Amino acid sequence: MRNLIAIVAVMASISAPVFAQDTPLAEVSVTDWKAVYGRVEARSRIPARARLGGTVVSLAVVEGDVVTAGQVLAQVVDAKIDFQLAAIDAQQQALAAQLDNAKVELTRGEDLLARGVTTAQRLDALRTQVDVLNGQIAAVVADRRVVEQQQLEGAVLAPIAGRVLSVPVAAGAVILPGEAVATIGGGGIFLRIAVPERHAAFLKQGAAIEIETATGPSQGTLARIYPLIENGRVVADVEVQDLPESFIDARVLVRLPVDTRMALMVPTSAVITQTGLDFVRVAGADGPVLRNVVVGQPQTIDGAPMIEILSGLAVGDRVVSANE
Incomplete structure (x- = not known):
């Protein structure tokens, strides 16, 4: 009989949880997140x-x-450019022939003037004709360059x-x-979001943004908030590192911080689920007792997974965690 009592005592000491009492519950500041869809866009399109x-x-x-x-x-x-070039070439050849003839006439005029057969006025007219033809040829050459540039x-x-x-x-x-x-589309990519205008006052440039991408959760920064409200929505840009750029205009789930409030938070491990109900062990007058609670959304506070208690606990309650 003594051996049986000793075995039972040892088994009870092994299976019984050792309770550690935490500090009293106090309200902490938590962030409310608004889920919207952002669109992957190129900086320059x-x-x-x-x-x-x-x-x-x-x-x-x-x-x-x-x-x-x-x-x-x-x-x-x-196809018309080739015909334009052919027409310009023909015009240039005609002017070149006229220029050659004008130069011959000028040379002949100079000889006649030296012998006193013609007048200086006639010689000036021949020089003017040569200068005019040179100018016309230069204009035709410039026209050809314009057409060649059009072709390029x-x-x-x-x-x-x-x-x-x-x-x-x-x-x-x-x-x-x-x-x-x-x-x-170039110059890098970013996320563009459209937020209902009722949340506009809570948007802060530089705020941290949670993003759900195809490769997993990521972090971003609210880089720019546009002052123009269109269709009841505020447009903002989010900077994200290593954002997938395989598909432009792809939709990505974004969580925005839109408000802060006070709430009761307990460690996620402190919540016990039994028969579909959630319980938290709290310190009572006669020892730890299970108290039925209604839980809210889980959040990460200072790197620790926490969960909000909507009802069932009050400020000052002492949550007891079981260390097996």
């Missing part, structure tokens, strides 16, 4: 426009390609380095000057 109207003879990029600034995205050809502008260049977001044209399409051939 610039269309690559055609500088020349004509036919798209080649298209070198598709959606999703990464390009560098100045890279040729497409080639536009205007058939190459559609990427305005910035980045990713091709859209290509609204196809090879063989006829486009006008200034029409967009592709849209490039």
Whole structure:
């Protein structure tokens, strides 16, 4: 009988929890978070426009390609430019022939003037004719350079380095000057959010933001709050490190701090769930007792997982944790 009593005493000492009494409960300041969806956007979204109207003879990029600034995205050809160059060349040849004839006439006039056969006025007219033809040839050469530059502008260049977001044209399409051939997103990416205006007063620039990405939770910073309210919403930008940029305009869940309040918080480990009900062990007059509670949202305070107690506990109650 003595051995049996000793065995029972040892087993009771092993299985019985050792209670440690914590400090009295006090209200702490907690942050209320508002869940909204942010949109991944490129800092710069610039269309690559055609500088020349004509036919798209080649298209070198598709959606999703990464390009560098100045890279040729497409080639536009205007068949009329070749005819313009041919007309300019013919005009230049005609003026060159007239200039040669005018120079011969000038040389002959100078010989005649030396022999006293012609007048100085006639010689001045011949010199003027040569100067006029030289000026006309120079103007034709400048016109040719303008047309040649137009021909070179058939190459559609990427305005910035980045990713091709859209290509609204196809090879063989006829486009006008200034029409967009592709849209490039570059300069990095950020999150843009739209928050209901009732929360505008609680938004603070530089506040920490919780973000749920495809790769897991992340942290961001509220970088800019725009003063213009559109459709009852405040627009703000969030800076996020290592934000996935595979998809522009992708929606990401964002949690914003919109208010602070006082609440009763206990460690998550102090909550005991039995038969679908939540209990917390508190110190009583005759020892620890289980008290039924209603819990709220869990939060992390100073790195420790905590959970809010909505009802069942009061300020001053002493929560008792069991150390097995």
